[in-house]
Structures are given as C-alpha cells and as structure tokens.
Amino acid sequence: MKIIVCIKQVPAGEVKINPETGTLIREGVQSILNPFCEYALDEAIRIKKEQEERGGEEVEVIVLTMGPPQARSALLRCLELGADRAILLCDRKFAGADTLATSLALSEAIQKFEEDFTLIFTGKQAIDGDTAQVGPELAEHLGIPQITYVTSTNLIPERRRIQVERETENGYEIVECKLPALVSVSSGSNILRIPSFKEIINARRKVIKNVIADDLSKDTSRFGLSGSPTQVAKIFPPKSRTGGQKIESDDPEAAVSRLIEFLQENVFVDKE
Amino acid sequence: MLQIDLEACNGCKLCEKTCPFAAIVVVNKKAKVLENCTLCGACVNVCPQHALNIERPAQLSPEELTKYSGVCIFAECEIKNEPQIKPVALQILEKGRILADKLEEDLSTILLGAKNSQLTQTLISHGADKVYLCQHPLLEQYSTEGFTNIIAGVIMQEKFSIILFGATPTGRDLAPRIAARLKVGLTADCTGLDINEDRQLVQTRPAFGGNIMASILSPYTRPQLATVRPNVFPKGTPNPERTGTIKEIPVKLNPKGIRTKIIDSAITQKEETIPIEEADILISAGRGIQTKENLELIKELAEELNGTMSCSRSLVDLGWLPHSFQVGQSGKTVSPKLYIALGISGAIQHLVGMSSSDIIIAINKDPDAPIFKVADFGIVGDILEIVPILIKQLRELKKN
Known part of the structure; x- marks a missing residue:
C-alpha cells in the first residue's frame, strides 16, 4: 500500500519587504518543513507502524514536493523521520506556480509514477501562503474525494475505507470515506521530533528521485508561471496602527484606575 | 463540450x-x-x-472574456435552531453589491439546502438581484462533492465573471475544488476587493503571515474566484422592500456521487457563548497567564465587562482552549469594538487577526512587546497582578 505525503518547505522566520524595490527579502531566511506537513507525515508513519504491528499490508510512505534544489533538505528530514523514499519536482519550468499549477504538477507526477496509491496526506495549509488550496485542488485533478481539517485517522484497509475526525467551526465530525482519498491534516503533536543517529544514517541511503517538467508532459506551458491563472500585480507592506499611551508604573492600582477611566471615556464601562 | x-x-x-x-x-x-x-x-x-x-482553455481570448458577466456569491448557511445565512455571506453580499454596481452588472447568489427556500428573501433584501435556488435532501448537509457538482454546473451555465465565497472551513474546502474543476484561479482569504480600469477583480490578501500584502489578478481566465475573510467587510442594512428573481435549479443527486459520509458530529462549543468573531468585546489571553487555572481570572474579567473570552495560538497548542477560541492567522480574524490582550506578546500572526479592532488594550510584562505598537492603551505589568486589581475596581464601581 502506497501512502503519498505532499510537503512544502517554508521560510522559518519573518519575511520582510524591501520598501524601495517592493520585493521580498529572502536572504538570511532559513527554511523549514512546514509544521502541518510534518503532522501529515507523522500520521502516515503512524499508519505504517500500525500496519506493521498488526501484520497488515506493508505500507510504503513516499514524500513528494515541488520546489527549488534546496527543497531536498526538507525531503531529507522526512526520510530521517521515517518516510521510505522521496520525489522532488525541480525545474525552472515549475517556478512561479500558483496553487492551480502546483496542484496540476503534483497530480501529474502522482499519475505518472505512483498511480496505485491508496492515500494522500497533505498539511491543512502552509504557514507562508496560508491558502489551504493545493490539497483540494490536487484531489480534484485526481478525481478522488477529500477530507480537510483532519485531527486523527483510522484506516480500515479490509473495507477500503478511512474514518477520520475533522474539525468543524464549532466542534468536530467523524467522516468515513472510500479509498483512494486525500486527507489534509490540521493538528498533531507539537514537539519537533529529533531523529535518532541511526535514522539519520539510514535516510542518506534512501532515494530522492528528481523529476523535471519534460518527464511529466510534452505541454509544459501548463506548469509554473505560464500555467498559473493568478498573477501577483503588486506587493506592499500592510497599513500599520500606531500605538497609543503606555503606562509603565510601580503603582498597579493607579495604572488600573487610568485604564478604567479610558474604558469610561470610550463608553465600555459606565461612569459612577 | x-x-x-x-x-x-x-x-x-x-x-x-x-x-x-x-x-x-x-x-x-x-x-x-x-x-x-x-x-x-x-x-x-x-x-x-x-x-x-x-476541454477548458487555459486562456480565454479578449472576446471570450466579455461573455462572462455578473458577480455571484455562495450563500453559505448555518443552523442555529433553524437555517440561516451565515454572517460572512451577508458581508460579502454587501461587498459584492458594490463590485456589481461598479461593473453595472447583476449580483447573484447560489443557495443550496434541503428546506431553506425561505432564506431567499434575506438574500434579496441584502442586495441580491437573483437567487439560484437548489433544493435536495442530500444538500441538507455540506459535502464537498455534492456542492461542487451543483455549483460548478450553475457557474458554467450562467458564466459569471466573479464568484465569492466566505473563507470559512466550508468555503475553503469547496472553492479550491471548484477552481480546479474549472481550471481557473482562486485567491484565498482576501481582505480587500476592488474592480480596476480593465474591469478585473483586484484581490488583496495578506501573505507570509501578514508581513506583506499582495494584490492578485486573474487576467485571462473566467470566472475569477476568491474566498473572503469573515469580518473584514461590514454587513449592510437589509431593505425588506427590495425585489429580485428566484430561479429554481432542478437537481438530481445520487448518494453514490458523494463518496464521503458523515457518521457522527458533535458541537463542543456551547450554544449560549457568542462565537468570538461575532463578539463586541473580546478578552483575549496569551502565554502570560502561565497556568490553565488562571483562565478563571480571564473568565471573571470577561463577565465583568460583558465580553467573550478568546486566546492566542499558544493556549490552543497547549490544549487549554479549543481552536474555536483562537485569534490570528491560523485562527479567526476578529474586529470587535474592544479587544483586550492579556499576556499576549503580539506576534505578526496574532496581529493580523485582530488589528482591525476598534480599540485595543494590552497588558504585558515586556515593555517591548509588539502588541504595544498596535494598542491604544497599554499597561506594562504582570497580568496576574493587574487583572485581579482590575476586577476589584470594576466591582467597586458597580457597587457605588
């Protein structure tokens, strides 16, 4: 059984904007594996171990990403954490892709190389773009059902089903779905796992397959910037608020009295 | 074809x-x-x-582009005792009206459900010219596939130029599925929408956790799809005299076409509490409260001020409060009349979710905390010391 985990490498810190040129300052910003992708990977590996323990079907966890050559380091981290092998879609022709072009490239790679997959995991969103669109778009391209905002999963291989718990706006839902399916994961343990020395060594022996646009299709204009319907017209810094009065005082009672006066002036608290 | x-x-x-x-x-x-x-x-x-x-062409010719017209809004519903239109749908309806007027085109809405045709008048009185009404027992509950199939059909038939969804969990599940099916662009979580001189939809959204704003266009494809953050645009005043047309779309759905099945669901957020995005006064707690027990203090203050409790991401990560209480980029955007940040340092991801509040008050130990840069009134101090004094003084005031 193949489980594919789609991951993204994201900037670790704050990305700033050059006020003169209006472009992003990327220098000196480190990259990390998107936390929601790590939760997704954890879930895939948990299923793999669970199947091993119960003597079920063998599970192969394949991580897939599209990105610059540096994205290899995010894939390597996934291999250290227990994924079996990795695929990197890396080509200038993929660059500048919006969510539609990204999801299309991922779907074509899956159809070409891993068509017999059972399950696809994604993180609910990446912390840099926050769109949460690539997962559902990928599911649509592949013609499979999707379940988003999932907090826990229970695979039922004998019935070719998966049961999940997902967040809703005011609670949760238990949803059952036919396989193959795509599941986007919204939570997991927050402790960044540190792989063991043995896992790090093992990861170096695992395969990271490089895929270029021509490997996927003759018509590469559907990928990258040329395949992206959305265009960024301009970027600019957000409007900022300016701070008002700030009280630094040794007398908390007096500070609170001033606060109450402020609340009264703005009619949140009645006078007298 | x-x-x-x-x-x-x-x-x-x-x-x-x-x-x-x-x-x-x-x-x-x-x-x-x-x-x-x-x-x-x-x-x-x-x-x-x-x-x-x-076959869906990747780019439309200028002549084909002009065949698309009108603004359409997905009328997301919720059930509160009985079905009603979600506040965000009324907010984007008001914004959609402005866009449609600028284009001198119609404003339509798509309403799906099992037994909610009574809501059409609400949509019309909030500015809709047309309501596409789709009623079927299988539409009572949201399903990605059921809703996508029907909405994509109506969109393709009517050739709308602009389609807007609320950026709710449902909207963010549905809109990308439709965008991928139609092979068109989609901009997530917009906080600004306008029409430019080329009659294109200018979609503005925060990127990189709110550090940067980006304006996005879909120049060569139609329809132009966007999800819109709740509580960014005000909802308009309804006019019950307004008239509009209702177009019933006959739909035939088969359970086999919907591959997901909801087996069970539960509401963990109590009915009597106001959702944080609808509250006028929010008392918001961050890591500075130190222990889960100290949440009681926040609750007490919220009661004194007739406010609602919310929190920063760290308390949700610790499991002290559910996700529905979270303000910020990965939580909810709020714009209450009063926002009191207690022990919240004010990371950019938090600020992006609350900086449109009318008045912000911050109490924090760290005088350099970024929250003070957006606060109208700040006290540098330990919330565990300040908040009990605040509660005490408020109670004394009430007694007099």
Whole structure:
C-alpha cells in the first residue's frame, strides 16, 4: 500500500519587504518543513507502524514536493523521520506556480509514477501562503474525494475505507470515506521530533528521485508561471496602527484606575 | 463540450448516477451526453475509465472574456435552531453589491439546502438581484462533492465573471475544488476587493503571515474566484422592500456521487457563548497567564465587562482552549469594538487577526512587546497582578 505525503518547505522566520524595490527579502531566511506537513507525515508513519504491528499490508510512505534544489533538505528530514523514499519536482519550468499549477504538477507526477496509491496526506495549509488550496485542488485533478481539517485517522484497509475526525467551526465530525482519498491534516503533536543517529544514517541511503517538467508532459506551458491563472500585480507592506499611551508604573492600582477611566471615556464601562 | 471516449467507456453508469442535472445517460452500454449538459464536470471526476473529458482553455481570448458577466456569491448557511445565512455571506453580499454596481452588472447568489427556500428573501433584501435556488435532501448537509457538482454546473451555465465565497472551513474546502474543476484561479482569504480600469477583480490578501500584502489578478481566465475573510467587510442594512428573481435549479443527486459520509458530529462549543468573531468585546489571553487555572481570572474579567473570552495560538497548542477560541492567522480574524490582550506578546500572526479592532488594550510584562505598537492603551505589568486589581475596581464601581 502506497501512502503519498505532499510537503512544502517554508521560510522559518519573518519575511520582510524591501520598501524601495517592493520585493521580498529572502536572504538570511532559513527554511523549514512546514509544521502541518510534518503532522501529515507523522500520521502516515503512524499508519505504517500500525500496519506493521498488526501484520497488515506493508505500507510504503513516499514524500513528494515541488520546489527549488534546496527543497531536498526538507525531503531529507522526512526520510530521517521515517518516510521510505522521496520525489522532488525541480525545474525552472515549475517556478512561479500558483496553487492551480502546483496542484496540476503534483497530480501529474502522482499519475505518472505512483498511480496505485491508496492515500494522500497533505498539511491543512502552509504557514507562508496560508491558502489551504493545493490539497483540494490536487484531489480534484485526481478525481478522488477529500477530507480537510483532519485531527486523527483510522484506516480500515479490509473495507477500503478511512474514518477520520475533522474539525468543524464549532466542534468536530467523524467522516468515513472510500479509498483512494486525500486527507489534509490540521493538528498533531507539537514537539519537533529529533531523529535518532541511526535514522539519520539510514535516510542518506534512501532515494530522492528528481523529476523535471519534460518527464511529466510534452505541454509544459501548463506548469509554473505560464500555467498559473493568478498573477501577483503588486506587493506592499500592510497599513500599520500606531500605538497609543503606555503606562509603565510601580503603582498597579493607579495604572488600573487610568485604564478604567479610558474604558469610561470610550463608553465600555459606565461612569459612577 | 463534453467529449466521450466510446472505446474506453464500459457503460458502468457511474456518470449517469453522478450527474446532478440528469444530462448524461447510458444507452447500449455507452455514455451519451444530452443537451442540458452544464459542463459541471461531475462525471469527468468520477469516471473510472477516464473516458470523459472537457476541454477548458487555459486562456480565454479578449472576446471570450466579455461573455462572462455578473458577480455571484455562495450563500453559505448555518443552523442555529433553524437555517440561516451565515454572517460572512451577508458581508460579502454587501461587498459584492458594490463590485456589481461598479461593473453595472447583476449580483447573484447560489443557495443550496434541503428546506431553506425561505432564506431567499434575506438574500434579496441584502442586495441580491437573483437567487439560484437548489433544493435536495442530500444538500441538507455540506459535502464537498455534492456542492461542487451543483455549483460548478450553475457557474458554467450562467458564466459569471466573479464568484465569492466566505473563507470559512466550508468555503475553503469547496472553492479550491471548484477552481480546479474549472481550471481557473482562486485567491484565498482576501481582505480587500476592488474592480480596476480593465474591469478585473483586484484581490488583496495578506501573505507570509501578514508581513506583506499582495494584490492578485486573474487576467485571462473566467470566472475569477476568491474566498473572503469573515469580518473584514461590514454587513449592510437589509431593505425588506427590495425585489429580485428566484430561479429554481432542478437537481438530481445520487448518494453514490458523494463518496464521503458523515457518521457522527458533535458541537463542543456551547450554544449560549457568542462565537468570538461575532463578539463586541473580546478578552483575549496569551502565554502570560502561565497556568490553565488562571483562565478563571480571564473568565471573571470577561463577565465583568460583558465580553467573550478568546486566546492566542499558544493556549490552543497547549490544549487549554479549543481552536474555536483562537485569534490570528491560523485562527479567526476578529474586529470587535474592544479587544483586550492579556499576556499576549503580539506576534505578526496574532496581529493580523485582530488589528482591525476598534480599540485595543494590552497588558504585558515586556515593555517591548509588539502588541504595544498596535494598542491604544497599554499597561506594562504582570497580568496576574493587574487583572485581579482590575476586577476589584470594576466591582467597586458597580457597587457605588
């Protein structure tokens, strides 16, 4: 059984904007594996171990990403954490892709190389773009059902089903779905796992397959910037608020009295 | 148009069962498309033989672009004792009215459900010219596939230029599915919408956790799709005298076309509490409260001020409060009349979710905390010391 985990490498810190040129300052910003992708990977590996323990079907966890050559380091981290092998879609022709072009490239790679997959995991969103669109778009391209905002999963291989718990706006839902399916994961343990020395060594022996646009299709204009319907017209810094009065005082009672006066002036608290 | 590869088709009838508009039939073990096909793509999506295909051009010619007109809003509903239109849908309806007026085009809405046709008047009185009403028992509950199939069909039939969804969990599940089916662009979580001189939709959204704003266009594809953050645009005043047209769309849904099934659901957020995005006064707690027990203090203050409790991401990560209480980029955007940040340092991801509040008050130990840069009034101090004094003084004031 193949489980594919789609991951993204994201900037670790704050990305700033050059006020003169209006472009992003990327220098000196480190990259990390998107936390929601790590939760997704954890879930895939948990299923793999669970199947091993119960003597079920063998599970192969394949991580897939599209990105610059540096994205290899995010894939390597996934291999250290227990994924079996990795695929990197890396080509200038993929660059500048919006969510539609990204999801299309991922779907074509899956159809070409891993068509017999059972399950696809994604993180609910990446912390840099926050769109949460690539997962559902990928599911649509592949013609499979999707379940988003999932907090826990229970695979039922004998019935070719998966049961999940997902967040809703005011609670949760238990949803059952036919396989193959795509599941986007919204939570997991927050402790960044540190792989063991043995896992790090093992990861170096695992395969990271490089895929270029021509490997996927003759018509590469559907990928990258040329395949992206959305265009960024301009970027600019957000409007900022300016701070008002700030009280630094040794007398908390007096500070609170001033606060109450402020609340009264703005009619949140009645006078007298 | 819909192309059928007759060699690949094995007559399994899945397309016939899935088509929400009864526009494809299997005759002599081969699929046959009828004239009422809306090009919604539901059959393409489920065909196990990949025998069905719809050519959708990657770019439209200038002449084709002009064939698309009108603004359409997905009228997301919720059930609070009885079905009602979600506040965000009324907010984007008001914004959609402004956009439609600028374009001098119609404002339409799509309303899906089982028994909620009574809501059409609400939509009209909030500015809709037309309501596309789709009623079916299988539409009572949201499902990605059921809703996508029908909405994609209506969109393709009517050729709207702009379609807006609330950026709610449902909107963010549904809109990308529709965008991918129609092979068009989608901009997530917009906080600004406008029409430019080329009659294009200018979609503005925060990127990189709110550090940067980006304006996005979809110049060569139609429709232009966007999800819109709740509570960014005000909802308009309804005019019960307004009139509009209601167009009923006959739909035929088969449970087989919906591959997900909700087995159980529970509401963990109490009914009597106001959702944080609707509250006028929010008392918001961050890591500075130190222990879960100290949440009681926040609750007490919230009661004194008739406010609602919310929090920063760290308390949700610790499991002290549910996700529905979270303000910020990965939580909810709020714009209350008063926001009191207690022990919240004010990371950019938090600020982006609350900086449109009318008045912000911050109490924090760290005089350099970024929250003070957006606060109208700040006290540098330990909330565990300040908040009890505040509660005490408020109570004394009430007694007098």
